[in-house]
Amino acid sequence: MRGFLSDCHKIETLAGEIYQRLAVDAAYAPEVRSVFQKLGGDERAHARQIDLVMQAPEKELDAVGKIAWESIDAAVQLAEGMVRALDHRCLGEEEALRLAVEMEQQFVKVHVNNAMHFYNQRLAALFAGLGAHDQEHLDRLRECLKWWHSERKPRLRQS
Secondary structure, rough: OOOHHHHHHHHHHHHHHHHHHHHHOOOHHHHHHHHHHHHHHHHHHHHHHHHHOOOOOHHOOOOOOOOOOOHHHHHHHHHHHHHHHHHHHHHHOOHHHHHHHHHHHHHHHHHHHHHHOOOOOOHHHHHHHHHHHHHHHHHHHHHHHHHHHHHHHHHHHHH
């Protein structure tokens, strides 16, 4: 169980780092940076929630019936891949938004799929809440991407 929580904490921490790095890219429109800033704060808050759960006694954490490990592994690999991409090059606004959408889609799978497998109702509620937040993030990113296509992209073509 602690391994699962550790992986979830890693996902949230990596996502917070990714969004923070994207939020400070001066090449991005203020609207895009604002979205990344908000999501980065949310992801750091999620990591703190999971950190608090990990401090619970082991008997309280032994509450999982079945974990979808493949969704967790895919989320970790996706987040680590995005960090590597940021380490080696600057991402354009559209690419950053698209990769963030892909990442959040995977996070939704992790949290929602695993929320259904907790025997402990408190943990189930936590992961259901994380899944709901990830869905909100996904919706916000999709809205930002639509805005980018309607407002920002035409300006970039005219330049």
